Amino acid sequence: MIKINIDQERCKGCRLCVIVCPKDIIIMSEHLNSAGYHPAIKIEEKEKDCIACGKCYQMCPEVAIEINKE
Numbered sequence: 690m691i692k693i694n695i696d697q698e699r700c701k702g703c704r705l706c707v708i709v710c711p712k713d714i715i716i717m718s719e720h721l722n723s724a725g726y727h728p729a730i731k732i733e734e735k736e737k738d739c740i741a742c743g744k745c746y747q748m749c750p751e752v753a754i755e756i757n758k759e
């Protein structure tokens with residue numbers, strides 16, 4: 690099973706991960722982090738669709754995303 694972890698405090702809200710994910714698993718949240726950005730979040734129900742392609746964490750300039758196989 691693949692787990693997607695997006696560090697809410699590292700994220701600067703650039704949306705790159707949202708754009709590149711081929712499965713549309715990541716969206717921008719409504720809440721703000723402590724730096725005042727809307728961080729990216731995964732759609733919990735879609736996490737199982739992740740194919741671990743790596744595009745999201747490769748694109749993230751803040752190194753805020755981890756994909757782990759459990």
Ligand code: SF4
Pocket residue numbers: 693709710711712713714715738739740741742743744745746756
């Ligand atoms: S690893 Fe690929 S499929 Fe999974 S969340 Fe990231 S971009 Fe989407």
Ligand code: SF4
Pocket residue numbers: 695699700701702703704705706707728729745748749750751752753754
């Ligand atoms: S690519 Fe990184 S910094 Fe940009 S929205 Fe996604 S998690 Fe946040």
